[in-house]
Amino acid sequence: MAVCIAVIAKENYPLYIRSVPTQNELKFHYTVHTSLDVVEEKISAVGKSIGDQRELYLGLLYPTEDYKVYGYVTNSKVKFVIVVDSSNTSLRDNEIRSMFRKLHNSFTDVMCNPFYNPGDPIQSKAFNGIVSGMMVQTG
C-alpha cells in the first residue's frame, strides 16, 4: 500500500498530495517533486516518435533507499505519483497498475464535476476516499 499519493497538474504544480501522517510530509513533497524529472524525461522521450501510442503507466520512476516511486501520466499530461515503502516487497507491478487505474477513474469523475475548475486543487471527498483506500493504514 502506498505511503504517498500525488496528483500533479500539467504545469507540474501539485493538485493533490496526501502522505501517511506519521512521517515527514515535506520529505514526500520533495520525493514527488524530484520524481517529476524522470516523468518529464519519459514523456519527452515518447514524443519523439510520431504515432507512438504511449502507455499511461510509466512504471518505477526511480528507487531510493527507502521508497519506490511509480508514475502514471494521463493523455492530458496530468501526472499521478505513488510512493511505496521499499520494504514493501509484496506489492506487484500489476497491483500498482490497478491502483493507478482506480486513481485515474476517480480523477475523471472529479473532472466531470461541473463545479470543479480544472487546475484547482482537488478537494473531492470521493477522490479522497479512494486515495485513503490505497494508503497504508496507520494506527
Add this chain to the structure above:
Amino acid sequence: MMSGSQWELPPELCCRPMAFVALTGLDVVFNAVHRAIWDAFCANRRADRVPISFKVLPGDHEYPKCRTKRTSYEWYIPKGILKTSWMNKHLNLVPALVVLFYELDWDDPQWKEKQSECATKVEIVRTSLQGRNTKVAVVLIQKKTPLPPGEDLVASERASALCNACDLSGKSLFVLPHTDHLVGYIIRLENAFYEHAQTYYYTEIRRVKSHKEFLNKTTHQLLFVRHQFKIAFFSELKQDTQNALKYYRTAYSLVHELRAHETNMLEIKTLAGFINYKICRLCFQHNTPLDAIAQFRKHMDLCKKKIGSAELAFEHSAWMSKQFQSFGELFDEAIKLGLTAIQTQNPGFYYQQAACYSQDRKQLAQQLCQAGVSYPSADPLDPQSGGLDYYGQRPWRQGQQSIDPPDAEKEKMGILALQIKERDVPHSELIIALLSNAVAQFKKYKCPRMKSHLMVQMGEEYYHAKDYTKALKLLDYVMCDYRTERWWALLTAILSTALRCAYLMASVKDYVIYSMELLGRASTLKEEQRSRIEKNLFKVLMNEVPDAEPECDSSTVSAARSLWTDRMALSGSNELTIEVQDYIPFIQCKARFQSPSFHVDQPIQLQVFLRADCPHPVSFSKLTVSLSNQEYNQWCDMESSGQSLTLLPGKTRCYHFSFVAKTEDVGKKVEMTGIEVMLGSDSGRCVFLSWRGAGGDAASAQEALQASRSSRRWGRGLEARQELDWDSLTLQHSTMIISRVPKICVQLSHLPPALISEMYCIRLTVQSHEDTVAKDVKLTAGLKPGQDANLGQATHVTLDQSVLCDDSAPSLLADVPLGDLKPGEQLEKCVYVRCVSFGPRLFLFHVAYSMETAVEGQQIICRCHKDETLTIETVVPFEVSVKFVSTKFEPLEQVAVDIPFLLMTDIMSSSPWPLLLSSSSLQLLTVTSHTAQPESQLQQVVLQTGESASECFCLRCPPGTNSTNTVSTGQYLISWRRKSCGSESPLIQTAVSLPYIILEPVPVYIHADLPSFGRVRESLPVRYHIENRTALVQEVEIAVEPSDAFMFSGLKQVHLLVLPGTQQHMLYNYYPLMAGYQTLPHLNISLPRCPASNVLALRRFLPQRIFVKPQGRQPDDASIAAA
C-alpha cells in the same frame, strides 16, 4: 589515525595491483648506462606494456622475513581477519622476482672472477629471500651485440657455466646488449619477467589454497575469509581478474557467515566493505555495471542493519556513507572511462545517499556525544605499537576475538574517546561536499528538480554549519524554481529556513523579504505562525528587534539579538526598496486605467487595487504610481495624512486617481512604470514595496488564467460580480490619450457622379454645436492620401470656381483657414474637384479647430477635428462618335484629294444630369472646310440622359496634298457644362481627336451638277464636268445608256480630249418619266488611253439616283419655277 579519514579506504586496496619486480645491481645515480636501463623500464608505462611495478633495490636489500611455515593449524586461533600490513607487503615489499643486473661480456678477460662474483651476488639475494618463493633472474649487461643463438659457441658454453655457478635455470639468465635498441630489449626483458612473476603468484595461490585442508570451521572461520581474500588478491597481482572476482565473491559470502557480535561488527563490516569494493571495481572493469550495482545493493541490504554498538551508532552511518560514496566514485570513474549512465541510475544517487547517511551520522553524533566530558587521560585510541595490526579492530583490544570485551572499563573509555573524537568531525562540511558532488551529477543527467532539492539540503546544511550567507545564497537560488513550479509547501519550508538565516544574520532586507512572502498567499504556514511573523515584521518596521524564530537554538539567538541591536542603533539607511514583482508578497497590487483610451478633455482615471493576505490589518503610509510621463506622477500619489491607509486582511481596497492629460500628449500612450507602497514611517524604517508596471506578482498570471477558466464555465452571470473578484481583475497598464470629440457638424452636399474634367462642386457645411467659440477653423480637403498614386495626378482640388483649374492644382488642399465659428453658427464652403480620369475616389474633409474647455476646473485649449470621407464616382459625360462620309453619305475608306466630303459628329450624353453644350468647333489639320466656317450647329443645345446631338461639316482636302499616307485631320472641340451650373461657372472644353484619313489622288474627276430633285415631265438639266488633273492630255469616251425612267437630250456618245488642268462640260437635259427615286441614266465612261482605269472608279462621284416628284397640280408652283 585521523578521525575524518578513519573511514577512508586504504590506498593499497584502491589501487590496481601489479606484479612487483625488484631490480638490483643497478647504480642509477652514478652509472649512466644503468640510469638509461632504469629509465627504459620506468618511462612510458602505457597500457600496452605488461603491468609490473618495478623498484630498484640494493643488492644486499633485506626483504621482509618469512615467518616459519606452520605445519599444523590445530592450536592456532586467529586474531583477526586481515592484517593491515598484508596488502602493502605484497604490493611493495615482497617481490615476485628479483633481477640481478651484472655487467659481463662473454669474452671478458676476467671471466672466471666475474662469474664467481656474480654467483656470490645471487647467493646474497637468495639468502635474503629465505623461505620465499620469489624467483631470481640474472641480466648480463653487455657492450657487444650478441651473435644469433647457436653461432657463438663460447657464449653458450659460458652461459651454461654461469647458470651452474649461480644455480639458475637457463630461462632465468638474460643478456642485455647495451646498444641502440635498448627499449626493444627492455620490453622483451620485462615480458620475460612478467612470466616469472605470474609463475610466482601462481605458486603463492597454490600455497594459500593448500592451507585449506588444515582448517576447521569452528575456530578458523576468520582464516577462511583471509585465505579467500589472499587468493583473490594474488590473482589480481597475476592479472587474472576473472578468478580474482570469483574468489572475492566467495570471500564476501564467507565474511557474512562469520559470527557477528558487537565487538567484532566493525571488523566484519570493514572487511565486507573492502571485499565489496574490490568486487564492484572488478565488475566495472569487466564492463558489467549491472553486476556492480547488484552487488552493491546486496552489500547494502546485508549491512544496513548491522549497526553494532548502539553507543557508536554514528560509526555505522559514517561507514554506510563511505560505502555509498566509494561506490559513487567507482561509478563516476567508470563513466569517465566510457560507461554511459542514465537519468535514473547515475552516481548522483549514491552521493546523495552518502550525504543522507552523513546527515544521520551527524544527528546520531549530536545525540550520543554529549558535551562536557573530558578526554580520558590514557588515550585508549593510541595503540601501543603504532597502528592497528588488523583492519577494523579496536585499538584498545586488538587481536581479541571473544564475544565479551575483556576489560569493561577500557571498553567504556574507548567508546567515550571515540564519541569525543566524533564531536570534532566537521559533519556539515562532509555532507555539503557529498551533496555538491551529487548536484554536479544530477545536473549532468537532466534532473533539475533533484538538483534543486539537493541544493536546498546544502543550504540547510550551511545553516546548521552557521554559514548563513552561503545558506541564503543557495536557498535564494532555488526558491524561484519552487515558486515558478508552484510547490507552495516546499517554498514555505525553504522560506522558513531562509527567514531563520536572515534573522540570525540580522539582515534586515532579507528578513523583510522572506517575512513578506511567508505572510503572502503562497505560504502554507499556520495562522499563529503568520501572526507571529507579521508582528515581527512590524517590529522591524518600527526599528525594533524582532523576536527570535522558534527553531533557532538559544546560543545563536543571543548572538543574533546583539547583531540586531547594533543594526538598529546604526543611523541612516533606514529606507529599503524591495522589488516584489518576482515574489509573492503579502500585499497584492493590481492597477489599471479605467479605459484603454481617454479623450483629452476627460480626466484620466486610474485605479490601484491593494489587498493584504496577512492575518492582521496592515497600514501603509504612502502609495505612489509612476507613469511614463513623469509630469503626471504628482497626481498619482497618496499619503496618509490624518486617516491612515489600512488594508484589512483578505479585503480589497481600491484607490482612485485621476488627472488631466496634457494637450501635447494627444496621440501618445501613458504607461504605468511602477507602483510603490511605503510601509513603516520615517520615524522607524521605511520599506518601499515596488511593483513594475501595473503590479501583479509571480503567481498572479496563473491565478488570472484559472479565474478566466472558471468564469468561462460560469458564463456571463458572474460578470456583474467581477468587480469584486480579485483574481479576475485584469491589469491595464497603459492608456491612449486621444483628442476631444468634436462638437461640430460637417455636412457635404453634392450631385454625384462627377463628370470627367468638370469642376465638381462639393458644398461643405460646418455647424458648430460648441458652447464656446471654435477658433481657427481649418479645412483640409481633397483626395484622401494613401490611394493609388495615379489618382493624385488625375485629381485637382480648388476653391476658385471661376477658373478652370489646371494640372498645377493640388490633389489635397491643406489647412484652408475658415476663421472662427461662434456657437450655433454655420459656415459653408464650396470645394471644386476636377477629375480627369474616371473611376471612384475617396475624398477626405478634415475640419480642425481649437477651443477652450475646462476639465476638472482646469482650462485647457484643445484642438478637435472632425473627418468626413466621401467616395465619388467619376464618369464620362458623353460619348462622341465621328465619321467621314462622301457627299453621297457613303462611308469613306479613303478621301479623294480636292473633292469635298462630309464629317459627321454625334454627341451622346451619358451623364445623369442634363448637359448644356455651349458650342463646338473644329480645329482642322491638312483638310479645310469646304464651306465658310459656320456657326456651331450645337449652340446652347441641352442634352438629357441618353440624348444625342449631331453635326455635319463639309470638308475638302486641298489640292497639292499628295501624301498617300494617313494624315491627321485635327480635333473636334466641344464646350459644355452642367445645365444646373450657373453661367458664372466656366465652360469645359472637351477635345475629341478626329480620325486619321488616307488620302487618294484623283487623276480624272468627273462630277455632275444637277438639281436636288426632278419633277415628272419637266426638264431636268444635268451638267457633267470632266476635269483632267493630270499633266497629260486625257482622251475620254462617254456614252449615255438609255433608261426607262428618263428621256434625255444631249450627246449620246462622245469622244473628247481634255487638256491638262482643264475641264470639259457636257450638258444633258433629262426628262423624268416616273416619280420616286429613279436611277439616272448610266454614263459609260472610259479612258481609251489607259484601259486599266476602272469605269466604276471614274463614275463614283456621279450621283446614281434622283428623286422625282410627281407632277404638280398647280402649274405656278414656286418650286417648279425654281427648277
